[in-house]
Amino acid sequence: MTAPSLLTQAAGSRRKGARITRRNVVAAALFLAPTVVLIVVLRIVPTVSAVADSTRSGLPGSLAAPEFVGVDVFTKMFSSASFWNSVTQTLVFNVIVNPLQILLALALAVLLTRNIPGRGLWRTLIFLPAAVPLAGSTIVWGIALRPDGPVNGFLELFGLPAQPWFTSPDQVIMSLIILASWIGIGYWMMFLIAGLNDIPPVYYEAARIDGAGALRTFFSVTLPMLRRPLLFVLVADTVANFVLFAPVQILTGGGPEGRSNFLMYDIFHRSYELSDPYQASAELVVLLVIMIAIVAVQFKLLGSDDTGEE
Amino acid sequence: MRRNPLGRVVLTVTAVAISLAFLVPVLWLLASTFRTATETFASSSPLSWDVLWPKDFTLVNLESAVDSGFLTALGNSLLVAAVTVVVGLGISAAAAFALAVIPFRGRSVVFTIVVLSFLVPFEAIAIPLSRSFSEWGLTNTLIALILPGLGNGLAVFTLRQFFLGIPHSLSEAAHLDGANWFRIFWSVYLPLTRPALIGAGLILFLFQWQAYLWPILVTSNASLDLAPVAIAKSFGAFSTDYGRVFAETAILAVIPAVVLLALQRYFVTSVASTGSKE
CATH class of the missing domain: 1.10.3720.10 (MetI-like)
Incomplete structure (x- = not known):
């Protein structure tokens, strides 16, 4: 082969390579097009419009177009006691409910990956509440925790007084935690069981040979190997509980005394029942910033290998 | 586990008890579907075993x-x-x-x-x-x-x-x-x-x-x-x-x-x- 023909061949394969690259880009764009449209319509448009709405204000119920007021709505919101009450109650609920659910889910996942009879059945029974749609479980617990309901009947068996549950400012958060955990624990347990099953048995062998006890094995093998699933579950649970809506709307309406007036519900309530969409939009921006921050932290902690090519 | 049968029994009993606790509200929901609301509340206070089983089975709710x-x-x-x-x-x-x-x-x-x-x-x-x-x-x-x-x-x-x-x-x-x-x-x-x-x-x-x-x-x-x-x-x-x-x-x-x-x-x-x- 002469030199010129080698050159043309190289140029030819370069051209061919460029053609393949271009064809791949076109194909990828076609395959991704519906998803990209959905992201724009369902995520970017509402985020932008939430931010835009939060910079405008007008008189409640007025037909005149709202005016641009910059950060005035935020300034007013940050000095409003009811906003800080919503933030506080949302945080109190989340600081308790998320670690509690994940700890119990982890304990159950460890228990139900042990060699005990019928463990598949026990897993299924604990997971079952997750299949009940949230509005349904809300109603079941709303009735079960009524003053004359079966839970108080159960307490009575032990001579304990009937509790007010959802109707008491001091117990409403606890009642919501019971409801959310009945659903959440089994659901997240499934993720953790999958994570536990992914741990190569050879690590447990090694721990056994080293004479490590059950506790030592748990803290030096199980927990470190379970870092990724645990983190995923903790973040996913937190994000879900931050926007918990149906139980509040159906059972408490934010009360009693605003104790369950979580941000998500307050935004809804302000938009539709108090016709104060301006502060609602500002609160929504706060909620979105929190959500995006949590998701970004998770992405960061899970490491860049999740975005890797192969 | 294999070396400790007592531990296995304890773990199994724990697993059964917890699973049943998660299941009870579902059973109560099903039982209450097939009885009148009056019976549902009558069985919860004072609480009896009937709370999980309808006494007068009825399809009226459905x-x-x-x-x-x-x-x-x-x-x-x-x-x-x-x-x-x-x-x-x-x-x-x-x-x-x-x-x-x-x-x-x-x-x-x-x-x-x-x-x-x-x-x-x-x-x-x-x-x-x-x-x-x-x-x-x-x-x-x-x-x-x-x-x-x-x-x-x-x-x-x-x-x-x-x-x-x-x-x-x-x-x-x-x-x-x-x-x-x-x-x-x-x-x-x-x-x-x-x-x-x-x-x-x-x-x-x-x-x-x-x-x-x-x-x-x-x-x-x-x-x-x-x-x-x-x-x-x-x-x-x-x-x-x-x-x-x-x-x-x-x-x-x-x-x-x-x-x-x-x-x-x-x-x-x-x-x-x-x-x-x-």
Whole structure:
């Protein structure tokens, strides 16, 4: 082969390579097009419009177009006691409910990956509440925790007084935690069981040979190997509980005394029942910033290998 | 464990006790579906074993649910869920295929954007989105109910994980045979992907079956009520007779419970991919 023909061949394969690259880009764009449209319509448009709405204000119920007021709505919101009450109650609920659910889910996942009879059945029974749609479980617990309901009947068996549950400012958060955990624990347990099953048995062998006890094995093998699933579950649970809506709307309406007036519900309530969409939009921006921050932290902690090519 | 039979007994008893505690509210819901509300409350105070079993078995609550038009709401829910699963699977699988198999520059950036944008829970942007939907004239349409369920980050993620596990040599061989990317997707990848498709389909189904906030934002017409909205309305309206509410809730819960029990292992497989490294 002469030199010129080698050159043309190289140029030819370069051209061919460029053609393949271009064809791949076109194909990828076609395959991704519906998803990209959905992201724009369902995520970017509402985020932008939430931010835009939060910079405008007008008189409640007025037909005149709202005016641009910059950060005035935020300034007013940050000095409003009811906003800080919503933030506080949302945080109190989340600081308790998320670690509690994940700890119990982890304990159950460890228990139900042990060699005990019928463990598949026990897993299924604990997971079952997750299949009940949230509005349904809300109603079941709303009735079960009524003053004359079966839970108080159960307490009575032990001579304990009937509790007010959802109707008491001091117990409403606890009642919501019971409801959310009945659903959440089994659901997240499934993720953790999958994570536990992914741990190569050879690590447990090694721990056994080293004479490590059950506790030592748990803290030096199980927990470190379970870092990724645990983190995923903790973040996913937190994000879900931050926007918990149906139980509040159906059972408490934010009360009693605003104790369950979580941000998500307050935004809804302000938009539709108090016709104060301006502060609602500002609160929504706060909620979105929190959500995006949590998701970004998770992405960061899970490491860049999740975005890797192969 | 093998060396300690007593420990095994203790662990088993614990597991049984906890499982039953989780099961009791479901049993109570089912029992209360088949008895009058008066009997339901009579059995809870003082509490007796009857609380979990109807003494006077009756279908009156189910009849009342059917007569009140609950089946229309159930039909709406089924229709919305079915369309979401079919269309949503197509959209998610196509995206996952591009992100796992087709090599192009910036693929990892696109993947990050897709996953990040769907990780923010839908409820957080539902309220401003509902205002846009009303400007676009989509209020009170089935399209409005279906659309948000179609884009699901977890479904894309699950399918992409699965596609990554399929050997590249398969698509290379198909390429040499002159197949284009669509053919490779349709005839090589999808037939191998059944378990992941079922898992992703479950994720899409559960999202729609649970939907509550979005339907109340975009529908005001009672004939378009989805089942969860319909039961919340009955709960608000019949605070003195809970029988029908129990019946409707039981119907609403039984469908996903049966689907999940039948397909549990696919759900578990798709769940497993969320914790994996790649």
